[in-house]
Every structure is written in structure tokens, then in C-alpha cells.
Amino acid sequence: MWFGKEKSILGIDIGTQAIKMVQLRSEDYLLETYGIVDLIEPITNQTKPEVISQTIDLLRTLTEKAHATTKRCALSLPNSAVFTSVIDMPKMTDAELEQSMKFEAKKYVPLPFEEVSLSWSLISEDPNTNTMKVLLIAVPKQIRDTYIHIFEKAGLELEVIEIEALALIRTLVQDKSKNDVIIDIGAKVTGINFVKQGLLQLTRNLNLGGDTITEKIAQTLNLAPARAEQFKRDFGLNSTEFLPEAGKPVLTTIRSEIKQVLDIYKSHQVQIDRIVLVGGGAQMPGLQEYFAELAPEVIYGNSISKLSYPKEVEPVLKRFSMQLPVAVGLALRQTE
Structure with a gap:
């Protein structure tokens, strides 16, 4: 029982390109609200004061527009920051x-x-x-202190800071008797997380992601970045007529890194059961088939499968599901 303790918490994922937020009620995993807002610039050791001020304003605006009813927060730090x-x-x-x-x-x-x-x-x-x-x-103390400052100035109570990999496991691992590789393709960083029976065994980060592919397409086809992004999302790997080979080396690097990890574990008689794809950069047609040879099963992660929510919002939630697993996992942390 809670005995007056506030039942809801915000899970807030500040990535390199956007802030993602969900508010969950703990006793029934009810999704009370959520929101996503684009970042002007990611937080780093060299972040300028004006960027920090802009991030504070974005965070405050996001929680206000989403009508968040709690100030209690759990935060994840970007893979690139830890x-x-x-x-x-x-x-x-x-x-x-x-x-x-x-x-x-x-x-x-x-x-x-x-x-x-x-x-x-x-x-x-x-x-x-x-x-x-x-x-x-x-965690570099300067980055940690910057995030603490941002949350204080945004009027939020930061209770927990953890890494993205643990939040992803909490959201996406359904069967703890299996071995998964969770591939989180963000805008600028791709995280590869090997999970053995629900426990993190290894995590690797590559400094490339969805934006890297978009940039290659834009350069090759002489397109504006927004148009190149739309081509990538519409046609993906299913049509070389629209998506040339330019985008393939990025994915080849990711696949090679995954294969290297799998080979290490196979040498110790540990078999992978499935690959789980998440992140905004994973929303590209043909990606599931591209990784199919690496595991018996390749699926897109479902970040809302453990939540309850009004039926009428399901279509919208499914559209954003690939971007929310870290925020959801942070909010689920209080139920452990």
C-alpha cells in the first residue's frame, strides 16, 4: 500500500535529438500522459548556458502541455554521456x-x-x-550536475538517474528465459545491448544512427535533409531505386558489430533467441529483414505492451511506440 505516497512518476528520456516523457500510475501501469519535443542541441560537457536555458524551457513546456500531474521524475542519461x-x-x-x-x-x-x-x-x-x-x-560529474540543475530549474523532483540499457530491458524483455539483443537506433548513437535471461551482459555504443543514414542519402541524391528523411522512412531498404547504396554502409557497420558480439557469446555456447529493434532510427522499411540472418527472430520493440491506456489513443501510441521504450522503462522502475 502507498499510505499517501504519490502513485505516479514521470519517466524522462533526454536523447541527442528529443525529450521523451511518459507519466505512469504504478498500481495498474496506467499511462496518464506522454509527450515528445525536439531538442535544439544535445547536452554535453561543452554545452553553452543558453542551450541549458532552452532545455529547461523545453522540459517545462513539455510537462505543462502534457498536463503532467506529478513532479517526481526518473531520468536516463544518453549512451554517449556515460x-x-x-x-x-x-x-x-x-x-x-x-x-x-x-x-x-x-x-x-x-x-x-x-x-x-x-x-x-x-x-x-x-x-x-x-x-x-x-x-x-x-558518469562525468559535470554532465550529472548539469542535468540536476536542469530539472531543478524546470521545477521537477529528480529521484532516479539510470542508464538507457536498464530501462530498455524493463520495457522490452517479455520472457526472461530467453536471450535478446536490443538494438536502439537513435538519431546519432546506436546502442547494442546483449541481455541474457533478463540480465544485461554487455552494452556497446556506435557513434552513428538514423541521422547518419539520412545525411548519406541527402548527399548522394542532392536532397534537403527533410526530404532525405522522408525517403528513408517511406522506402527504406525495400527499393534501391529510391534509397541508393549510400545508406547501406551505416547499417553494415551496425550489423557487423552485432555479429561480432554474437560470435563472442556463441563461442561460449550461448545462443541468441531474438533481436529487438527500437529507436526512431529503426523506423525504416526492410530493417527487420536486413538483420534476419543474425537471429531466429527479429522483432520491433513494443514499448506499450505492459501498459494500460484508453483504447482510443492506441493508434497514436503505436505510432510513437518505437521512441518511448526508455521513458516507459524509467517510469516502470518504481514498480520493482
């Missing part, structure tokens, strides 16, 4: 782990120790080998 590693370690106590992680972090984080905020969590233990897998997350 350093994430899954580390194999011998089994040890919590106190020993704390000391070890401070040492291990220096191997994986290419920033001075004093400039990052570290966190870690136990993923799994193997009693046969007396080892465990630990998820290490390092």
Missing part, C-alpha cells in the same frame, strides 16, 4: 567489491577518477566458477 562496462570478477563481499571497483574503474573509464561519479551493481553470480558479473557505470 561509460558502462560489465566486468567479470571473483566472488567477494560488498566491502571488498567497493574497494575493487575503485581500482577496476581506472581500467575502463578514460577520465580522471575525481571527474566521474561511479556506481555499480551485481548482475549475476556463478556458483560453479565462484565468479560474478558486475555492472560498472561512470
Whole structure:
């Protein structure tokens, strides 16, 4: 029981191109409101004060126009803003782990120790080998503090910050007896997340995404970016007449990276059951077939399958479903 505790929370995903928000009621996963607004510029270590002010205004406007009724928030940091590693370690106590992680972090984080905020969590233990897998997350303090400032100035209460991969798993993994690869193709970054029986095993980020493909098409066909984007969404990989080979190298890079990950796990007798495609960049015809040879099943992620909502909004929700899995997963976090 809640005993007066507020039942709703906002899941807010600030990506490189847009802010996505959902408000969920915890006891029945009711989608109370949602919204998406384009960003003027992504948040980085070098973000100018005027961009921060614009982001504050966008966030405030988004929550007001969506008629959000709570100020409690869970936030995800973009893949490009954090350093994430899954580390194999011998089994040890919590106190020993704390000391070890401070040492291990220096191997994986290419920033001075004093400039990052570290966190870690136990993923799994193997009693046969007396080892465990630990998820290490390092967030540059400057970026963390910038987001905290943005939410404070927008009048929101930031309760949780986590990485996109964990939110995606919470939303998209339906059968925890299976092994999935979740491919999140964003505007500028593609995240590849290997999930074994519901637990994150590996996450990789590629600095290319849907915008990269659009730029290649625009250059080759001498089109304005908006027109090239429309060509990509309308024809995708199904027609070389409209979408030339220019866009293919980007997808080939993504597929090669996925295959490399799968080969590593296959060498340890771990088979992949399905690939789950999400993200605004995944909304391209023919993409499902393009990755078909890599897994027994390739599906588009359904970010609203665990939610309840009025039937009349379903067509609109389905149209935005591919862009909402991180925001939904953040809001679902309070139910764990």
C-alpha cells in the first residue's frame, strides 16, 4: 500500500535529438500522459548556458502541455554521456567489491577518477566458477550536475538517474528465459545491448544512427535533409531505386558489430533467441529483414505492451511506440 505516497512518476528520456516523457500510475501501469519535443542541441560537457536555458524551457513546456500531474521524475542519461562496462570478477563481499571497483574503474573509464561519479551493481553470480558479473557505470560529474540543475530549474523532483540499457530491458524483455539483443537506433548513437535471461551482459555504443543514414542519402541524391528523411522512412531498404547504396554502409557497420558480439557469446555456447529493434532510427522499411540472418527472430520493440491506456489513443501510441521504450522503462522502475 502507498499510505499517501504519490502513485505516479514521470519517466524522462533526454536523447541527442528529443525529450521523451511518459507519466505512469504504478498500481495498474496506467499511462496518464506522454509527450515528445525536439531538442535544439544535445547536452554535453561543452554545452553553452543558453542551450541549458532552452532545455529547461523545453522540459517545462513539455510537462505543462502534457498536463503532467506529478513532479517526481526518473531520468536516463544518453549512451554517449556515460561509460558502462560489465566486468567479470571473483566472488567477494560488498566491502571488498567497493574497494575493487575503485581500482577496476581506472581500467575502463578514460577520465580522471575525481571527474566521474561511479556506481555499480551485481548482475549475476556463478556458483560453479565462484565468479560474478558486475555492472560498472561512470558518469562525468559535470554532465550529472548539469542535468540536476536542469530539472531543478524546470521545477521537477529528480529521484532516479539510470542508464538507457536498464530501462530498455524493463520495457522490452517479455520472457526472461530467453536471450535478446536490443538494438536502439537513435538519431546519432546506436546502442547494442546483449541481455541474457533478463540480465544485461554487455552494452556497446556506435557513434552513428538514423541521422547518419539520412545525411548519406541527402548527399548522394542532392536532397534537403527533410526530404532525405522522408525517403528513408517511406522506402527504406525495400527499393534501391529510391534509397541508393549510400545508406547501406551505416547499417553494415551496425550489423557487423552485432555479429561480432554474437560470435563472442556463441563461442561460449550461448545462443541468441531474438533481436529487438527500437529507436526512431529503426523506423525504416526492410530493417527487420536486413538483420534476419543474425537471429531466429527479429522483432520491433513494443514499448506499450505492459501498459494500460484508453483504447482510443492506441493508434497514436503505436505510432510513437518505437521512441518511448526508455521513458516507459524509467517510469516502470518504481514498480520493482
